[in-house]
Amino acid sequence: MLIRDGATLVRSAKDVLDALEIASDTGFETSETLAVPSPRPATVTRETLDLHQRILDRLGPSPVAEDQLIRDLKAPARSVSPEIVTLELEGRVRREPGGLLVRVS
Numbered sequence: 001m002l003i004r005d006g007a008t009l010v011r012s013a014k015d016v017l018d019a020l021e022i023a024s025d026t027g028f029e030t031s032e033t034l035a036v037p038s039p040r041p042a043t044v045t046r047e048t049l050d051l052h053q054r055i056l057d058r059l060g061p062s063p064v065a066e067d068q069l070i071r072d073l074k075a076p077a078r079s080v081s082p083e084i085v086t087l088e089l090e091g092r093v094r095r096e097p098g099g100l101l102v103r104v105s
Contacts, residue, residue: 051075051083056103059093063100 003009008019051073058064058072070080084101087093094102 048083051080052087055080055083055087056092059101059103061102061105063096063098063102066099066101069101 008015010016010019054073054075055069058069066081066084067077069084070077073080084093088095092104094104096102
């Protein structure tokens with residue numbers, strides 16, 4: 001419906017720049033290839049490993065609320081929350097509905 005009304009079909013950022021006719025004015029590179037940053041290897045410190053173990057020791061088969069876990073660990077949420085996500089990505093912790101966490105056996 002929109003294309004019939006005169007809208008421009010957009011499939012990439014280049015299409016937007018072409019439609020706005022600003023690509024050449026701003027000096028933006030409009031090539032189709034994007035530079036992908038190479039991933040940096042994560043550095044795992046002893047503190048991080050200890051925190052992972054403390055999190056896993058506190059979790060079991062019964063769900064625990066994330067905020068309760070953080071209080072029990074007596075650690076700042078800004079350091080615990082990212083490590084919970086790391087453990088989730090590793091498949092060692094599972095998030096249940098309601099913000100509850102369970103250790104995966």
